[in-house]
Structure formats: C-alpha cells, structure tokens
Amino acid sequence: MTRLLPCLVCASSLVVAAACASDPASPVTNDAGAAGEPASGGSSNGGKAGSTPVSCPTGPGQKTDATPVLVGLVSGQVVDEQGEPTSAGLVQVCGKDICINARVGDNGQLAESVAQELNAPACKFGDGLTWGKLALPIAAGDNELGTLMTARLPDFADAAAFTPGTSITSGGVTLELAASAHVEVDTLTYEEEAQQGFRAVQLPEQAVTQLNQDFVAGWALSPVETVICPSPALSLKNTTKLAPGTPLELFILGVDVLEAWAPYGGWQKIGEGQVSDDGAALEFPDGLPLLTAIGIREKR
C-alpha cells in the first residue's frame, strides 16, 4: 500500500492532494455538492478544523425533523455476512443529540433499553473499521429490528491508497480520483495510517433487503465520512446482472449528525448513472462526494 501523505497545513483531517496546499488558489469544485458552501476546513464529520486553506465544499444539507421522540427498547440480532452472530465492533442507538453505546451479547443479541428522548434516532451497526457501517432509522417506543446484517471490510493491508490521478478499487468499487483530488479522512476515528486507505465490501442480498429501500445492490465503504473533491467518478461491478443501458440511481446513507449530505440514519439520492454498454459495470460519472454506505436503485 502506498503511504498516504498527510497535508502538513491541515491540523486535523488527513488531506491528500495533488499539490498539498501548495496552490491554495486552485479551484475546489464538487459536482454533486453544487449547493454547498465551502467548509471552514477539516473533516466533514463535525470535526472541523478552522484554518485549512483548501477544503471540500460541505453538502447541501438534509435536515430531519428536530422533534425528539422517546425511544424504549431497541432489540434485534446482529449477524455477519454469513449470518453468524457478531457484535459488529460497535452498535449504537443515537440521535443527533445523544449517542448510546448498545450492549450486544455473544450471540449478537441487541436489547438496549434506551428510555431517552432522541432527536432523529437511528440504530447504527458496524464500526466502519472491521465492519461495514450501516444504519436504520428507529421510531418512538419499542423497536424490534429483527436481523441486522453487516459485512466484513477487506483487511487493512488490502486497502487502496488515495493517490490523486489514479483509479482505486476495492470490493468491486472503483473510484476515479482527479489529479487535483483532495481527500479528507476522519483521523479521529481512523487514527492509524493503515486504517486510512480505501476499502469496500458488497452487501449480501439480505443486508440490502433489510434497508427497505428497494435497492438492487449495496456496498459499505471505508473510511466512513471521507470527503473527496472533486467527486470521483464511481464504477461498481455489475454483480446483479442488470442489462446494459439500465438507468440507475445512486443513494448514500447519512451517519453524520450535521446531515451535510444525507438525513441522519436515512438515504439521499446523490446522482444517476447506468449499466455500461458491455454490461460489466454500473457507472456514475457525476461521482461520489462522500464515502459511506451506498445503495443502487433502478430508475423509476
């Protein structure tokens, strides 16, 4: 794995750029985030640093209802891609205002008595380090979530370095990084350099179905909440045998309480694409501005 080059002017997030802040006047554009304003700097996950001279735009914003709801018992069973019980590293019941680490038994049983009012509550499962990070919105009262399936990400040793001007691939996901690409990784969560490369895993059909979004395929990407600008063109392996030319929609999962790109615990359409002429790939030329879980839907 090529070593990432930390941008020395960025106090917090790791920024990899073609010319690391050597040309602060270079344009920073983001097709998918045209409505966004430039951030003050730093990572997109709320850990804003204040004086990064070059930074990616924030998203257009997707505010959810701010009315807190009283959440009772949140239960379910967390399993891996084989259906075997796991704790998935981290399971949380969080609102935009409070976050609670849930206790998960050895058999993957989740039974968290929350008894708190939460703003836009969601159950997040998968730590984004070893496991793909997913989320389901939850409602007031008790929530029986059934089986919560996630999938193991590739080993850190198999991560692809964010090298501007190259195509990087992991788990059937290819990102085309522009020569001027800026990549901002959440270095609070991904503190080790070995954790800061690109990894992806395709979600099993059961894991896609549980999302209740009519997706035909889904992937979990890491490092979660990594912001890339300009947005890299996205190409996905056509494992679902969709016909060439099939029009598609690309959705991303919101796990950021600031909801810069997607509602918290919800999905936001971020672009359109189609199956390539040879049927090998699902192509989204407008790109992906943020690494998180993604879902693909046939255009209606």
Next chain:
Amino acid sequence: MFARFAAAGLAASLTLGCGSNAPEVPEELLASGPGCAAPDYPADGVGTETGDVVKNACFVGYRAPDRVAPSAAHRETIAFSDYYDPAGTKGVSLLLLNTAAIWCSACVAEHGNLPARATELGPQGLVILSSLFEDGQKHPASVDDLERWIANFHTNFPMVADPYLYLGPYASTALAPLNMVVDPRTMKILRKYVGDQGSVMWPYIESELKARSAAR
C-alpha cells in the same frame, strides 16, 4: 483490549479522589502548582444530581490548549478545585462541565461549536471544562486521543482526558454527551443536560451570566 480495560479499572480502584498517584499522571505534574490538593474544597453535599456538590477530581489535560501546544512536555494536572471560587476572585462566573467520546457523533458535532461559545462567553465569566473519556472503539481515552481531539477542533478551553471515568457517575458511561452547569462559588450543579441540548442550555447559561454580572 482487555488488558487496557483491566489496567484502567485497577488504576481507578487505586486512585479514587484527588491527591493520588494515578499512573498516567506524571509525578512532576502532580507536584507542581495547586495540583490535586484542595483542602478548602466543599466536602458536604457531594452527589451527582442537580443541587449536589460535584466531587473534586483531577485529570491530565490542557488548561489553555490554544495557547500551549499540546505535547507531552506541556501536559498539566487540572482539577475541578482549580475553578472553585468561593470569594469570586478567580473571575469564574459559571463552570460548564462537558463530557465527550470519539465514538459519539453528537459530541463531535457539539465540539464543532464549543470553541465559538468559549470565545463569546468566556469574557463574561464562563469556563468550559470538557473531558474526553473514550476513544472510537470504547477504550479509555488516552492523552494522545485528547491531543488529537484538541487539534481537530482547535479547542480553546480547558480539556482533559478522563480514562478513569470520574464523570461516569453523573450519567451512564454508555451515553454522551453530558453537560452540567456548575456554580463555582459552591460547586453545586445548577443544571444537568443529558445530550447536546444547546437550544435550552445556552439560553440558560447566557441569562445566568447576565444575572451574575448584574449582581456584582
């Protein structure tokens, strides 16, 4: 991981209260300045709810991380008693005790705004003292974690690591953030907010600061 928890648990059992030799606190820091010794700190009425006195505790951290580069050479011992101001001579009108963890997305969002609040309300006598208690994987927060956090948010108020979970009894350690508004004259908890309840907490703090300013 187990070893880390076990070490923290053992250390916590040995170091309850201040003036102890917590293994993560360099001896030279314990010996300097006011340290953890606070014979005048109120001992009666200690508890964890509104109206109770906050039990004194001491930590390793930074009193002014925006003015002193966070590094091993600059780590300080910071105690709640440092902000106890019965005679009103320290210029502290209100103390806001805050908890955070790297795994807590609500804390991450909250700390994006706290430096601006400290800048705005610090001149009116508000001191924010925040403690980072766990990292992204629920391990006890290290001072290295604290320093990364400070660098990430450009923290400009006192911030400490709390690997022994001294602030744990005030809420569940599975939950964050916690905010407590404390009267520095008595160290009594005036308000306790579970979660980032900025829309109600900041108006309270602002009105309380105004009232205290008018009473001077």
